Each structure stands twice: as C-alpha cells, then as structure tokens.
Amino acid sequence: MKPYTDYNSYLRSKYGCKIYRIALDAGFTCPNRDGTKSTGGCIYCNDSGSRAPYVDPKISLSLQISSRIRHLKDKRGAEKFIAYFQAFTNTYAPIDKLKAAYDAVLPFEEIVGISIGTRPDSIDAGKLKLISSYRDRYEVWMEYGLQSSHDRTLDLLKRGHTFQEFADAVKLTQKSGILISAHVIIGLPGETGKDILETAARLNELKVDGVKIHPLHVLKGSALEKTYQDKKINMLGQDEYAGLVCDFLENLSEDIIIQRLTGQGTAVDHIAPVWALNKSETIKSIMEMFEKRGSRQGSKIAVKAKS
Numbered sequence: 001m002k003p004y005t006d007y008n009s010y011l012r013s014k015y016g017c018k019i020y021r022i023a024l025d026a027g028f029t030c031p032n033r034d035g036t037k038s039t040g041g042c043i044y045c046n047d048s049g050s051r052a053p054y055v056d057p058k059i060s061l062s063l064q065i066s067s068r069i070r071h072l073k074d075k076r077g078a079e080k081f082i083a084y085f086q087a088f089t090n091t092y093a094p095i096d097k098l099k100a101a102y103d104a105v106l107p108f109e110e111i112v113g114i115s116i117g118t119r120p121d122s123i124d125a126g127k128l129k130l131i132s133s134y135r136d137r138y139e140v141w142m143e144y145g146l147q148s149s150h151d152r153t154l155d156l157l158k159r160g161h162t163f164q165e166f167a168d169a170v171k172l173t174q175k176s177g178i179l180i181s182a183h184v185i186i187g188l189p190g191e192t193g194k195d196i197l198e199t200a201a202r203l204n205e206l207k208v209d210g211v212k213i214h215p216l217h218v219l220k221g222s223a224l225e226k227t228y229q230d231k232k233i234n235m236l237g238q239d240e241y242a243g244l245v246c247d248f249l250e251n252l253s254e255d256i257i258i259q260r261l262t263g264q265g266t267a268v269d270h271i272a273p274v275w276a277l278n279k280s281e282t283i284k285s286i287m288e289m290f291e292k293r294g295s296r297q298g299s300k301i302a303v304k305a306k307s
Helices: 007-015 061-076 095-105 125-136 151-156 163-174 193-206 223-229 238-250 279-293 299-306
Strands: 019-024 080-085 111-118 139-147 179-186 210-215 257-260 270-272
Touching: 007 019, 007 257, 019 061, 019 111, 061 080, 061 095, 080 095, 095 111, 095 125, 125 139, 125 163, 139 163, 163 179, 163 193, 179 193, 179 238, 193 238, 210 238, 223 270, 238 279, 238 299
Parallel strands: 019 080, 080 111, 111 139, 139 179, 179 210, 210 257
Antiparallel strands: none
C-alpha cells in the first residue's frame, strides 16, 4: 500500500481498470487576465494557462477528445477516460457556453468522469446546477485553484481572491454533491513549514475530497520569470520539497484523495527547478522520505488525537 490515499488506486477500485485523463482547452479565458480582476494573471502562470503540451487549442473539443482517446487506446490499451477541462478558468463564461463545452463529452461512451479546473471566484449556484446535472452519468469533480490558505500569500501571487472566497465556493459546491479538489503549491515565497501545515488543517476543516500538490516552478513568460532571473526568489531542492510534502500529508486527513504529488511545466517552458522535470525521481524521493519516517498520510493527526 502507498503511504497516502492514491487517486489512481481509487479510480481502479471503482472502475476496474486504469483511468486516463484527457486534458482539454475549451477556449475560455480568466478574470485575472481579461481585465475583470487583472490583466497579468497569477505570477506563476503564462499564456498557456496550464494547458497540457499535447493539447491543440485550435481544434474543436470533439477532435481534442477523439484524437486523444485514439492515441491512448493505441499506445497504452486504455479503456476509460476522464475529460479534464484544464486550461485557464473553465467556469468563466455564460451558462449556454459552458453547457456547449461540457456537452462535447457526451458522445464518447468511454468517458466516465468530468473534471473542471476553475477559480473559486468564478462559480455560482446557476453554474453548479448545470455541472451537477452531469452527475447522473459521470463522476464530476470541481478542481479549485487555491495554492495557499494565507491571504498574504494569495496577494503576493496576485490570485485576485481570498481564502474565504475559496471556503465559500467549497461550501456552495458541497451542496450540489459535486466532488471537490484543491490545488496547493509547496515552496511559495515567504511561506514556512507552519504555514503549509495550517493550509492542510484548513482543508481538513472544509472536508475537501481531493488535493493536488506541486512545487512552485518558474515558466517562461510568467511574471515569476523575472523575479527568478533577478535572484529575488529561492527555489526548493528536491529533498526539501519531499520533506514538506510529507509534512503536509502527515497532517492531512487520510480521507482526502491525493490526485497529484508533483508537477511541472512543459519542457520547452520550464525554467526552474530542473529536478521537477523528473517526476518519477521526485515521487521516489517522497516515498523514501515516508519510509524513513515510518509515517503516512494523516499519521500526525492520529498522534495529536491520542495526546
């Protein structure tokens, strides 16, 4: 068993096979880019909007889905898939435009889930009612970008929302029965180990269903690139990152599914840290740290409860 509640294991147990995610670009933008909140975006984001490298935003959603399904079937023998609306803010549009995008999934019988990446300030009851309507056929996740539970950090990142707005979005989404994932960055400027543990505690309190973790990384074209080039920011080493991830997970409820332990930009855009490009080595480092400590997800919570 892995020392954390693994997303892939959860999916395999539920569906009886490995499930592959298909990243999509539905052509949305972001209120932090179009002038509604700001025009510069978050300091770590560039013009790709976290788009997967294999996604061609110039082709239709239907073709994005069909071509990726065909590729994964041919290359990996894949059977079932999750449609992941990934690039930019995928609830930032009128209801009719959102429905047209999400409906692109319907013709594909191999798709068993829909995951929607968005911001906590770009959701409301009407949008959640639409998204909830897909639950009859699919497992539906809302993936909210949080990154940190500390407002001073969110201000530094130029996120354009507060932790309270995230908490409000989570509570509103829970009323719709939609599963909720929070994105968290480890290694943010000015954050201490204590800050990271406080973020874990707040996610426990909100009872989110899943968490995605990744290190702070510098992408070409992001505002963070100049800060890094001017040597005004320090990046974590791989062992430091592994230790902080273990700290975070040891203090995170074991009921929360871990959808990702690390991440990186595309090779062409990624500047730093170099080690983050080797995902398997980073995960290995985290696993070795857990083994060395003899700990697992939620183990510190159990100790605190006993004391």
